[in-house]
Amino acid sequence: MTDVLDPGTEMDLGPVPETTRADWSSDQEVRWCPGCGDYSILSAMQMLMPELGARREKTVFISGIGCAARFPYYMDTYGVHTIHGRAPAVATGLAMARPDLDVWVIGGDGDMLSIGGNHLIHALRRNINLNILLFNNQIYGLTKGQFSPTSQKGKVTKSSPVGLVSRPFNPISVALGAEATFVARTHDMDRRHMQEVFRRAYEHEGSAFVEVLQNCNIFNDGVFASITKKDVREDMLIDLQHGKPILFGSEKQFGVTRGPEGVVIVEVAEVGIEHILVHDETIRNPSTAFSLSRLAKTPATPTPVGVFRAIDSGEYSTSVAAQIREVQAQLGKGDLAELLRSQPTWKV
Amino acid sequence: MTDMVEATGVADVRELDEVIIRFAGDSGDGMQLTGDRFTNASALFGNDLSTLPEYPAEIRAPAGTLAGVSAFQVHISNYDITTPGDAPDVLVAMNPAALRSDLHTLVPGGTLIVNKDTFDERNLAKAGYDHSPLDGDELAGYSVIEVAMTSITKDACKDLGVKPRDADRSKNFFALGLLSWMYSRPVEPTLDWIDSKFAGKDLVIGANKAAFNAGHAYGETTELGAQRVIVNAASLSPGTYTNINGNMALSWGLVAASQLSGLPLYLGSYPITPATDILHELSKHKAFGVTTFQAEDEIAAVGAAIGASYGGSLAVTTTSGPGLALKGEAMGLAVSLELPLVVVNIQRGGPSTGLPTKTEAADLMMAMYGRHGESPMPIVAARTPSDCFDTAIEAARIALTYNTPVLLLSDGYLANGSEPWLLPEVEDLEPIVVKHATEFNQTNEDGDGVFWPYLRDENLVRPIALPGTPDLMHRIGGLEKEDGSGNVSYDPENHERMVHLRDRRIASIPVPDVVIEGDEDADLLVVGWGSTWGAITGAVRRVRTSGRKVASVHLTHLYPLPANLGDVLRSYERVLVPELNLGQLVRILRAEYLVDAEPLSKMRGQPFTAGEIQHAIGERLVALEGDRS
Known part of the structure; x- marks a missing residue:
């Protein structure tokens, strides 16, 4: 018999080497459409990694299918481009088998909220150590322009020529509904904001869910322009900061307060600063965060970004591994000969 | 079968080479457990055995109905057997529905043991009887033993303080006790099992043991003496079982x-x-x-x-x-x-x-x-x-x-x-050698070492570098990969090459040759895969015992197929392929080897019996003889 070892515990890797963006960039030609928002997300990630002090060989990007899912090919780390919707499932198996790895999951709105919706909510429910980035462009890009589960009602696309009949998923609401322990939103026009949110996701123990508002300049150009363009951001993006009153606008003249049907936007001058909601990521009950996620009715109204929720809760793969260690501590490591004789036996 | 008396020194015990017993009752009657315990006692006694549990898909189908019948068939023997038996010699029917649904399985003249307490108007009606079959002569062809299992069990449990309703649930142990006596099974394994299974539930232990002992005593004290049988231990290869x-x-x-x-x-x-x-x-x-x-x-x-x-x-x-x-x-x-x-x-x-x-x-x-x-x-x-x-x-x-x-x-x-x-x-199990890549396996244009995840070895197997391995970072995915480097490739020639490589690397995995069982010089070859092995082997043995020639091969590897299979198939005049489908392996054999293999199908949710295959072999042997005469 061979000793059963945990892969990944055998190698002594020494101190984390200093790296640069180039170290994290693979030799593969990036093949997104020129002008695609995915480029800036990739750059943000490649530039952030050296700052995180992560190890390339311990970093794995897992993706499904779609434009976003090409992401792993461009990172000089380990990576698997899997099948449509299943990236969270594959990543779950990897994270369970290898708690020593940093596992990132990359997918689009179709990948994660349509075909893979089930895997996403269950990964979030389990709270397994994955950093899940959902690039939301509200359209199917790779199949050339059908509505997605985040497309707005009435949206005209190739598969909804007279307007979309169904209403969209709000990714943040979905994640909070699954009681994800870390939920955040950022956008492809602000590298520093992306990096700050990605860093927080990386540092979170458990499933970290990040919605990245991403522009598809071919099939859904400008869908977030009215909130993410530099000149409108101050008035249209509500930057959530833990422990601070939720304010926005060039003069911080607007704020968020509790209303009878959830949180609402008010003018600070009208209600007084003392009535402005102070953001608290750590509230265990997800209701306030959920209410915040419902604040923007369309991608053209003031929209919260930043961390909606970040709570400590038991991480899944650690707990699974702990059960195994506890049993082994109690019973010792399994003996195959004993197992085969664990039922009544007789001799001939 | 032999009818030797006093084989073990116990008076009035007939010795048999084998017996097939079928326990049938309502899903809630605990028939799987009863069969399982009888099986375990027989295993510890040293019999060879084979079992066939059959139960409905519903966890609790309506009580007393045909849909709710759960059965457990066990074949015990003093020699090497391969199937749970063609037809039971003994049927234990715990209620009218079990009798109605399973009587057809019993051999003519077989022993039928019924719990007569359940043959009331309500249960009879649920089973679709307009009168009790125990009263008419429709069971005349069987040796019928009617036992009031429920009431005797309740009586036996009365003094223990067990409620009658709870005592009713122990009646399967009464049946087990009775059958254990009839087939000379050791009682200790069952009593010990009751102790450990229901540890902490003293009333349940008491009731189950009381029922078991009452069943055993019932056999001993009533006129069932003539029915007592022993199936001695089988002479299996030495070792621990x-x-x-x-x-x-x-x-x-x-x-x-x-x-x-x-x-x-x-x-x-x-x-x-x-x-x-x-x-x-x-x-x-x-x-x-x-x-x-x-x-x-x-x-x-x-x-x-x-x-x-x-x-x-x-x-x-x-x-x-x-x-x-x-x-x-x-x-x-x-x-x-x-x-x-x-x-x-x-x-x-x-x-x-x-x-x-x-x-x-x-x-x-x-x-x-x-x-x-x-x-x-x-x-x-x-x-x-x-x-x-x-x-x-x-x-x-x-x-x-x-x-x-x-x-x-x-x-x-x-x-x-x-x-x-x-x-x-x-210690005899062969280790499985796994080697993961830890070093570069290729040099790039600049002369630097690189790792190519699809650079194959002589068996066309690609190297695997686990995440965590320094320097060997690489990406893989479902998109077609360039042969060698593993980079995404849409090149048509590369795709065709990769399709062939994937095909060849699996097709060339070595698998052991098939081994011909039975008469190599027979005219008929029976080919099996999966669980048909037991019935085919049993059938081939019977045909050969009757003095006729037949051969069989069994396929453990369905893909790739054994290298000698084509030659073996072509060396027989007829090839019969019993399958629990409409003929799937037979199509593969015909396509791969251009042989006129013939299907034998069964789609009844049950395995083949050896008798069914024996019959099919017999028909074909007669036809072959006819062809020659």
Whole structure:
């Protein structure tokens, strides 16, 4: 018999080497459409990694299918481009088998909220150590322009020529509904904001869910322009900061307060600063965060970004591994000969 | 059969070579447990045995109805047997529905033991009788023993303070006690088992033991003396035995493969009958470092297993037919990624939900071809419950040696059926050598070392570098890859080359030759795969005992097929292929070898009996003789 070892515990890797963006960039030609928002997300990630002090060989990007899912090919780390919707499932198996790895999951709105919706909510429910980035462009890009589960009602696309009949998923609401322990939103026009949110996701123990508002300049150009363009951001993006009153606008003249049907936007001058909601990521009950996620009715109204929720809760793969260690501590490591004789036996 | 008296020194005990007993009752009557305990006592007594549990898909079908009948057939013998028997010699019918649904299985003149307390108007009506069959002469062809099992059990439990309603639930132990007396079974294993199973529930222990003892005493004190039988221990090969069912053997085989390879075992699974017991069993074995993951669905189960395999575990997913269909796309991914993975399919009656608790073996075509694109996978199939141990190791060995997903086929009959198993010595099991890449295997244009994940060895096997290995970072995926570098490639010539490479690397996996059983110079060859082995072997033995010639071969490896199979097939005038499907292997054999192989089908949710195949062989032998005369 061979000793059963945990892969990944055998190698002594020494101190984390200093790296640069180039170290994290693979030799593969990036093949997104020129002008695609995915480029800036990739750059943000490649530039952030050296700052995180992560190890390339311990970093794995897992993706499904779609434009976003090409992401792993461009990172000089380990990576698997899997099948449509299943990236969270594959990543779950990897994270369970290898708690020593940093596992990132990359997918689009179709990948994660349509075909893979089930895997996403269950990964979030389990709270397994994955950093899940959902690039939301509200359209199917790779199949050339059908509505997605985040497309707005009435949206005209190739598969909804007279307007979309169904209403969209709000990714943040979905994640909070699954009681994800870390939920955040950022956008492809602000590298520093992306990096700050990605860093927080990386540092979170458990499933970290990040919605990245991403522009598809071919099939859904400008869908977030009215909130993410530099000149409108101050008035249209509500930057959530833990422990601070939720304010926005060039003069911080607007704020968020509790209303009878959830949180609402008010003018600070009208209600007084003392009535402005102070953001608290750590509230265990997800209701306030959920209410915040419902604040923007369309991608053209003031929209919260930043961390909606970040709570400590038991991480899944650690707990699974702990059960195994506890049993082994109690019973010792399994003996195959004993197992085969664990039922009544007789001799001939 | 011999009718020797006093074989063991006990008066009035007939010695038989074998007996087939069928326990039938309502789903709530505990027939599976009763059969199981009788089986265990027989195993410890040293008989050879084979079992066939049959139960409805409903957890509790309406009590007393035909739909709710649950049965357990056990064949015990003093010689080597391969099937649960053609027809029971003894039928225990706990209620009218059990009698009505299972009487047809009993041999003419067989012994029928009925719980006559249940033959009241209500139960008779539920079973569709307008009168009691015990009163008419329709049972005249059988030796009928009517016993008031319920009332005697209640009487026996009265002084223990057990409520009559609870005492009623012990009547299966009365039947077990009676049968244990009739077939001279040792009582200690059963009494000990009651103690441990119901530990802490003294009233239940008391009631069950009282019922068991009352049944035993009933046999001893009534005029059943003439019915007493003994089936002596079988002369099996020396060694230590245990009684094992297929799902447990399969689970243990996977644990063994983990130990033999040094890789932690990871199971991704979703509950589905009749595969779920593997998830239950492996969940118990955390001491072996086994990780089990009950996923949100079948697709996540195989997806997670692929992720664990990528991380360096021995990865397994278990399911049954409908689940295998759901896993199809992910298996294609595993083919493309060339990652080791064992996909276990415990086949059941289909299509769709079909007959979830009944056996069938109609997923062979799905196993062979049920994926998109050209995506070959090795296939191995177990032949007996204990063989599930060996085939699980074989499946893991192929997966880990050739870096490929492998399909392991079993079925509901093997999964739940049990037999004595001569335990292997752990030291005799062959290690599975796994080597992961740790160094560059190629040089780029600049002269720097690089890792090419699809640079194949002489067996066309690609190297696997586990995440965590310094410097060998690389990306793999479901998109077509350039031969060697593994980079995404849409080049038509490369794709064609990769399709052929994937095909050749699986087709060239060496598998053992088939071995001809029986008469090599016979005119008729019977070809089997999977669980038909027992019935085919039993049938061939009977035909040969009758002085006629017949041969058989069994296929453990369905893909690739053994190299000598074509020559073997072509050397017989007729080839008969019994299958629990409409003829799937037979189509493969005809297509691969251009032989006029002939199907023999059974699609009744039950395994073949040896008698059915014996009959089919006989017909063909007569035809062959006719051709010659």
